[in-house]
Amino acid sequence: MAIRILLSQKLGELRMPQSELAHKTGIRPNTINDYYHELAERINLEHFDIICDVLGCNLTDILVREGDNKGKIKRTR
Numbered sequence: 026m027a028i029r030i031l032l033s034q035k036l037g038e039l040r041m042p043q044s045e046l047a048h049k050t051g052i053r054p055n056t057i058n059d060y061y062h063e064l065a066e067r068i069n070l071e072h073f074d075i076i077c078d079v080l081g082c083n084l085t086d087i088l089v090r091e092g093d094n095k096g097k098i099k100r101t102r
Contacts, residue, residue: 026092030068032060035080035087050075 036046043061047054052072059065060072068088077084 026090029089029091030060030063030065031087031089032057032076033062035082036061039080041080046076046079049079052076 036043043057044054046052047057050057050072052075056065056069056072060068060076073084073088076087080087
Protein backbone atom coordinates (compact mmCIF):
# COMPACT_ATOMS: atom_id res chain seq x y z
CA MET A 26 0.00 0.00 0.00
CA ALA A 27 1.34 3.38 -0.89
CA ILE A 28 0.16 6.92 -1.24
CA ARG A 29 1.61 8.42 -4.40
CA ILE A 30 2.17 12.08 -5.17
CA LEU A 31 1.54 12.62 -8.88
CA LEU A 32 2.78 16.19 -8.98
CA SER A 33 5.40 15.39 -11.63
CA GLN A 34 2.68 14.04 -13.94
CA LYS A 35 0.44 17.06 -13.43
CA LEU A 36 3.26 19.55 -13.97
CA GLY A 37 4.28 17.63 -17.10
CA GLU A 38 0.73 17.82 -18.46
CA LEU A 39 0.70 21.57 -17.85
CA ARG A 40 4.30 22.02 -18.99
CA MET A 41 5.01 23.95 -15.81
CA PRO A 42 8.47 23.80 -14.22
CA GLN A 43 8.85 23.25 -10.50
CA SER A 44 10.33 26.73 -10.13
CA GLU A 45 7.18 28.35 -11.53
CA LEU A 46 4.97 26.35 -9.17
CA ALA A 47 7.16 27.36 -6.23
CA HIS A 48 6.91 31.01 -7.27
CA LYS A 49 3.14 30.94 -7.77
CA THR A 50 2.44 29.07 -4.52
CA GLY A 51 5.03 30.62 -2.23
CA ILE A 52 6.13 27.10 -1.23
CA ARG A 53 9.89 26.57 -0.88
CA PRO A 54 11.47 25.10 -4.04
CA ASN A 55 13.04 22.29 -1.98
CA THR A 56 9.62 21.30 -0.69
CA ILE A 57 8.13 21.33 -4.20
CA ASN A 58 11.08 19.17 -5.32
CA ASP A 59 10.42 16.66 -2.52
CA TYR A 60 6.76 16.41 -3.54
CA TYR A 61 7.70 16.21 -7.23
CA HIS A 62 10.11 13.30 -6.67
CA GLU A 63 7.84 11.63 -4.07
CA LEU A 64 10.50 11.96 -1.39
CA ALA A 65 8.26 13.58 1.23
CA GLU A 66 7.35 11.31 4.13
CA ARG A 67 4.87 13.89 5.40
CA ILE A 68 2.81 16.40 3.53
CA ASN A 69 1.35 19.74 4.47
CA LEU A 70 -2.35 19.81 3.61
CA GLU A 71 -2.28 23.59 3.26
CA HIS A 72 0.46 23.21 0.64
CA PHE A 73 -1.68 20.81 -1.36
CA ASP A 74 -4.69 23.09 -1.09
CA ILE A 75 -2.61 25.93 -2.55
CA ILE A 76 -1.09 23.66 -5.22
CA CYS A 77 -4.56 22.51 -6.30
CA ASP A 78 -5.71 26.13 -6.56
CA VAL A 79 -2.72 27.11 -8.70
CA LEU A 80 -2.92 24.02 -10.93
CA GLY A 81 -6.71 24.12 -11.20
CA CYS A 82 -7.09 20.52 -10.12
CA ASN A 83 -8.57 18.39 -7.36
CA LEU A 84 -6.56 16.71 -4.62
CA THR A 85 -7.40 13.32 -6.16
CA ASP A 86 -5.57 14.43 -9.32
CA ILE A 87 -2.23 14.63 -7.51
CA LEU A 88 -2.60 12.27 -4.52
CA VAL A 89 -3.61 8.63 -5.00
CA ARG A 90 -3.61 5.52 -2.85
CA GLU A 91 -2.31 2.43 -4.63
CA GLY A 92 -1.92 -1.22 -3.78
CA ASP A 93 -3.58 -3.70 -1.46
CA ASN A 94 -3.41 -3.29 2.29
CA LYS A 95 -5.04 -6.62 3.31
CA GLY A 96 -3.52 -7.88 6.53
CA LYS A 97 -0.95 -5.07 6.69
CA ILE A 98 -2.54 -2.46 8.89
CA LYS A 99 0.21 -0.36 10.39
CA ARG A 100 -0.70 2.61 12.54
CA THR A 101 1.69 4.85 14.36
CA ARG A 102 0.98 7.48 16.94
